[in-house]
Amino acid sequence: MYFITPPKIAMAMHSRKIWWRIPGEGRKLYLSFDDGPVPEVTLPLLDILRDQGVKATFFCVGENVFNHYPVYQQLIEEGHRCGNHTYNHLNGWKTPTETYLGNTERCSRLVPSGLFRPPHGRIRPPQTRALLRQFHIIQWSVLSGDFDPRNSPEKCLKNCLDHLKAGNIFVFHDSLKAASTMLEVVPEFIREARKAGFDFSLIPEMPGVDPKPVNRHAEAG
Numbered sequence: 366m367y368f369i370t371p372p373k374i375a376m377a378m379h380s381r382k383i384w385w386r387i388p389g390e391g392r393k394l395y396l397s398f399d400d401g402p403v404p405e406v407t408l409p410l411l412d413i414l415r416d417q418g419v420k421a422t423f424f425c426v427g428e429n430v431f432n433h434y435p436v437y438q439q440l441i442e443e444g445h446r447c448g449n450h451t452y453n454h455l456n457g458w459k460t461p462t463e464t465y466l467g468n469t470e471r472c473s474r475l476v477p478s479g480l481f482r483p484p485h486g487r488i489r490p491p492q493t494r495a496l497l498r499q500f501h502i503i504q505w506s507v508l509s510g511d512f513d514p515r516n517s518p519e520k521c522l523k524n525c526l527d528h529l530k531a532g533n534i535f536v537f538h539d540s541l542k543a544a545s546t547m548l549e550v551v552p553e554f555i556r557e558a559r560k561a562g563f564d565f566s567l568i569p570e571m572p573g574v575d576p577k578p579v580n581r582h583a584e585a586g
């Protein structure tokens with residue numbers, strides 16, 4: 366069982382570095398894709414995102430990055446951002462903390478990022494405490510439900526369009542299981558959200574921190 370939007374009790378477990386949505390100005394939404402990269406799915410998704418001019422954040426499974434490194438490199442080259450989703454997609458509730466942290470570290474060696482999303486959203490307090498020294502933990506505002514074969518693409522699209530709210534983080538999956546629904550829904554979702562006056566941004570490397578304006582001339586000089 367899962368919730369389209371997180372239960373209030375989960376959101377109450379907050380910290381300065383655990384994010385269920387991204388605060389800030391403007392009508393920004395945040396697209397995120399978990400569990401890739403998987404060439405058969407991630408590559409067509411990249412075509413969609415390129416066509417639409419949208420950048421997204423990918424929470425990668427280390428093992429998939431290892432097996433499909435050129436796809437990972439392409440993600441980065443095309444301006445998307447990657448976060449850590451452990452090396453073997455471990456369920457924190459069922460994994461001893463030391464194993465969990467070691468597996469996350471193994472992913473870090475391939476995916477250098479300050480963003481972490483726990484697989485299944487399941488993580489225990491000692492794991493959270495340890496990881497917060499190194500990461501911002503990015504949870505979600507809206508689960509599309511693309512991984513659930515009981516959901517039609519129409520239902521999945523509705524799950525998302527019912528929660529168009531500035532700052533919301535949407536979760537899709539670039540996995541084989543979710544592919545057919547996800548690839549159908551994502552372009553439609555982007556079009557509809559834009560019609561409603563929203564646009565899409567990368568989840569910031571340091572959520573909650575306003576980036577300092579960059580003086581490009583000074584940089585170039």
Ligand SMILES: [Zn+2]
Nearest residue numbers: 399400484485
């Ligand atoms: Zn996952």
